[in-house]
Amino acid sequence: MKKSSLAVLLTLLSGNAIADETNNWDGLYGSVLIGYTDGDVEEKDGSSHFMPVDIGYLNYGGGEASLTGISGTLKIGYNKQIANNNLIGLELGATFQDADSNQRMFDAYNRLNGSDFNSTYDLEAPLNVKTKVNNYQTLALRFGHIFNEDTLVYALAGGAIGRIERKLTQQGNRNWFDLNYSTTERKNETGYVLGLGVEHKINTNLALRASYEYVDFGNISLTYNGPYDIYTNTINQSHKVDFSNLAVGLTYQF
Numbered sequence: 042m043k044k045s046s047l048a049v050l051l052t053l054l055s056g057n058a059i060a061d062e063t064n065n066w067d068g069l070y071g072s073v074l075i076g077y078t079d080g081d082v083e084e085k086d087g088s089s090h091f092m093p094v095d096i097g098y099l100n101y102g103g104g105e106a107s108l109t110g111i112s113g114t115l116k117i118g119y120n121k122q123i124a125n126n127n128l129i130g131l132e133l134g135a136t137f138q139d140a141d142s143n144q145r146m147f148d149a150y151n152r153l154n155g156s157d158f159n160s161t162y163d164l165e166a167p168l169n170v171k172t173k174v175n176n177y178q179t180l181a182l183r184f185g186h187i188f189n190e191d192t193l194v195y196a197l198a199g200g201a202i203g204r205i206e207r208k209l210t211q212q213g214n215r216n217w218f219d220l221n222y223s224t225t226e227r228k229n230e231t232g233y234v235l236g237l238g239v240e241h242k243i244n245t246n247l248a249l250r251a252s253y254e255y256v257d258f259g260n261i262s263l264t265y266n267g268p269y270d271i272y273t274n275t276i277n278q279s280h281k282v283d284f285s286n287l288a289v290g291l292t293y294q295f
Contacts, residue, residue: 066122066187066294070294071116071117071292071293072115074288074289075114076113076287078285079108079287080284081106082105082108082280082281084170108174113137114290118133118183122187126188127185128187132181133178134181136177141171144170170208173205174204177202178203180200183197184196184197191242193240195238198236201258203232203256203258204227206225209224209226209265226263228263230261233256238250247293250291252287252289255283255285
């Protein structure tokens with residue numbers, strides 16, 4: 042009888058120890074995720090510093106294109122459980138992706154009826170642009186709640202910094218830049234990140250993770266310089282970049 046009671050007690054204690062170990066979300070962790078990026082690049086009006094009067098081009102800006110691609114993300118963070126199964130944490134992330142968009146940045150028109158601004162125009166020299174966001178980094182606060190001892194649902198908010206690359210290419214039958222000329226501009230831009238996610242523990246150290254992040258870099262201004270005959274044509278232009286990243290992966294608690 043004593044042996045049976047002792048065995049039951051040891052079993053209960055062992056079970057409680059495993060549960061306590063599994064339920065512990067405190068401490069350092071790392072996550073590896075793979076995902077898909079989907080967003081928009083919105084073009085703004087462009088203006089040229091140098092415009093040959095005898096040719097009489099008119100700039101027109103605007104338009105929107107999809108920014109899509111596959112992503113891989115590495116994250117490292119620290120969790121601290123607080124009262125009532127709540128959790129706070131700090132998380133650093135780095136996302137590498139092949140997200141890009143192709144679109145017409147703006148068009149160059151030639152006046153058909155002389156230099157009168159009321160004359161009609163003919164599209165002759167479109168300027169196309171390719172936008173790439175190859176990587177971005179985030180630093181965010183996490184706020185979560187633990188359900189059923191092994192499932193964490195969280196929200197995060199913080200800052201983001203990304204590398205924006207834009208390649209501008211001249212096309213058409215007139216020179217705005219020299220025909221088939223291309224120029225590339227790059228810029229590090231700051232923005233913000235908002236996110237939601239869920240993690241579910243499969244053992245003491247490992248958890249499945251699914252996450253959604255929205256990143257917004259706001260309006261970005263770039264300057265393009267290219268040849269026009271014996272001159273240099275300079276174009277200032279702005280655009281807006283924002284996108285969502287949906288990812289799944291694993292979290293390891295150290």
